[in-house]
Amino acid sequence: MFYRESGDFKTTYAKDTQTFPIKLDRMGYYVILAVALILVPIMLMKDVGGGANYWTNAIFLPFLIWAVASIGLNILVGYCGQLSLGSGGFMAVGAYASYKLMTWDVPFIGELNFVVVVILSGVITAGVGILFGLPSLRIKGFYLAVATLAAQFFLVWLFNKVPWFYNYSASGQISVPTRSVLGFQVTGATAAPEAKYLLCLVILIVVALVARNLTRGRIGRSWMAIRDMDIAAEIIGVAPLKTKLSAFGVSSFFIGVAGALFFAVYLGAAEVGEAFGIQKSFLLLFMVIIGGLGSIFGSIVGAAFMVLMPVLLKNIMVGHLNWATDIAAHFEFVIVGALIILFLILEPHGLAQLWRLLKDKLRLWPFPH
C-alpha cells in the first residue's frame, strides 16, 4: 500500500522524530518545495501567461506574508493559549521599525542590508510584544483579548500622532526606499516579481521551520502546558512568566517580520490606520482559527483561505459571470462568511484537523475496519 509507515524503517532518532514520517508525505513536501522554489520563480521570470506581476503582487505576496504573520499568531494563540487582538498593531511596529531602519543612515555602516532590517524589525516588535504581554500574567482569556486590543489602538494612535515615525512627511504616509538583497532589487515598484516572491518564500520557509522546531521542543511543550492548564503547568515546574513572555516575544517577532515585509515588499507605501487597523487583527485571528489552532500547516492553509478565497470569488463573479462589482463584493462577504461558519461547524478544529483526519483515513485505506 502506498500511504503507510510500515516498511519505512527509521534507524536514527532524528529520522524517527521527523516532521513527515510517511514517505509519501515527505515526497509531497519536497515536490511542493521544488515547485515553489524553482518552477514558480522560473514561470514568474519568463512571465508565462503575462500575469507575473498580478500573480506576485495580488496573490503570492499577500499569501506568503500573511502566512508568516499567521504562524506568529498561532504560536501565541494556538500553542500558548493567550488570546491576542493586537496583531495589527504589532505588524505596524514591524512596518514602522523597518521604515525607520531603512531611512536611518547608520554611522560607519551606512545603509543596512534589507534582511538585517527585516530581522531587526522583528526584534523590535518582539520587545514591544513582550511589553504588552506583561498583563497576560494577571489576566486570561477574553480579558487578555481586551488588554491586547488596547495595544492595537495605542500603537496605531502612536504612529499617527508622533511625526518622527513617518519622518515628518506631510501626509503621514511612509514610502519604502528601494533596497536589494544579494544584488536583486526586492522593494520598490521596479523590483522583479520573482525576487520579491523568492524573498518572502524563503522567509516563510525559515519561519515555518523555526516555528515547527520550537513548538515540538522544550519551549513549545512549556507553551502547550500553560495553554492546557496553567496551574498544573506551574506545579510541574513551568515558569509562567518566562513561558508566556517567550510566547509573546516569538510570536511578535514573526508578526513584526511579516509587518516589515507587508509594508516594504508588498504595499510599498502605507498609512497606519488603513494598513494596520483593527480589521487586520481580526483577519489574522480568523486565519489562525480557520486554519487550525496549534498547527503550523493550519496557519499556512488559514492564510491561503482568507487571502485567496476573496480574490478567487471576485475573479469568478466579476471576471466570468460578469456581475456588477458591488454585488460581487457583497456576495464575497456572504460567501466567505458562510464558508467560515460552515467550516467551523463541520470541523471546529480548523482545516488542519480536516487534513489530519484525511491522513488517518488514508493510512487505513482501503480497509477501514
Added chain:
Amino acid sequence: MKLTKLAAIAVAAVTAASPVLADLVFPALSYRTGPYAANGIPFADGYADYFTLVNERDGGIGGVPAQLLECETGYNTEKGVECYESTKGQGSLVYQPLSTGITYQLIPKATADGIPIHSMGYGRTSAANGDVFGNIFNYPANYWNGASIAINHLLEINGGDISGKSITLIYHNSAYGKEPIRTLEVLAEKHGYDLTLLPVDHPGQEQKSQWLQIRRERPDYVVMWGWGVMNPVAIQEAVNIRYPMENFIGVWWSGSENDVIPAGPGATGYKALTFHGVGDDYPVYDDIQKYVVDTGKTAGAGDQIGTVLYNRGMYAAMLAVEAVKTAQEIHGVADITPAMMRDGMEALEMTEEKMTSLGLPNFGPAFSVSCENHGGPGLGGVAQWDAESGKWNMISDYSPSDMDVIQALIDEDSAAYAAENGIESQCN
C-alpha cells in the same frame, strides 16, 4: 498545501480567461461598498455614464469605443493594488483611484509601468510638479489650493483681515486628511489666525469628543477635510451643537448631497468648496437622459444624476476623453497607448468654447496643462447648501488660490521626493 494549490489552479483558470480587447480601456477603481460607498457610488456612476454617453452618441472617441473596466476597491489599499495589477495588463490608459491612499500606492507602480494617473483634486499634492512626477496629474485643483481657497473665502467675508481669528481643522486621520495641514500652518503665519487640529479616526462615525471640544472652544470657523461617513456625522454634530453653519466650510470632498441631507434643515448654510459646476442645469444632461438613461444603460440605479459627486465623476471622465482626443491629434493614431495618453494629458487645454461644445458651459475653469505644471491653475469656488430647495448654490466665482505659498510648498515636497527616489528632471 494541497488546498493552496487547488485554489491557485482555480485562480489560474479564472485569470487566464480574461480577454484583451482593442478598445480604449479605462479602469475604474470604484467603491460601491464599505464606509465610503455613499460617496463612491455617485462618482463611479458619473464616470461610467459619461463613457457610455460617448460610446452611444459619438460612437467612441475618435471612432474607437471606450471600454470601462470596473474594479471594486472598497477604499482599501490592498484591494486597490489587486485591482491595479489585474487591470494594468489590459491596455489601461489612465487610473483615477479616487482614494489618496491608493494614489500614494500607485504613484511608483504606475510610473514604473508608464501608465498615467489622474488624481483630480486628491492624491499627492506635490504631483502638480510635472518635472518630478512625469506620469501623475492632479489638475484642475489640489488639496493645497483647496486649503488656500477656503482661507481666501474667509478673508473675503472678513474684509481681508482674519488675524486673531480661530480656525479649527477637523480632518480624516489619514494621508488624505493630513494633506492640508502644512498649507494651513504656513497660511496661519501669513494671515495671523490660530489653527487648531482635530483628527477623526477612520471611518469617522464617532466624533462626539471632537465636537464637544468645538462646542467648548467656539472657534470662529471650522474647516473640514472629511470623506465617506465622516461627513454627514460631522454636519449632524455641528447642527446638534448649534454651530453657525455659514462658518463651517468643507473641502470639495465634504460637499455632496449625501453629506448634508441627513442633517435636515439645520444644514442650511453649510459651505463647501468646489472646482466644477453644481446641479444638472447643463445641456449635457439632456444627452445623458436621451442616450444613457432612456436606453437603460446607466451604471448604477440612475438616481445620482446631477448630484455633486456624479458631476465630478462625469467631469473626470470628460477630462480623460478630452485628453484622449488631444493624444489622438498629437500622434495621429486613434487607438492610443498609455504613453500617448500621458502626452495627451500633458498637452490638454480646456477652453470655454470646448466646454460649451461639450454641453458643459461654465462647468469648470478654463485651464491648460504643461510639462512643468500638472496641477492646473488651482481655481475653485464656494458653494452653499440650501436644504429647503435641496440644492447647492455657487456663492463665488472660480477664484485663484495663494500660489506663492503653495508653489513653494510643492517645489519643496517634490524636490524631497525626487531626491529620495533619484528622479531626474522629466521636462528637459
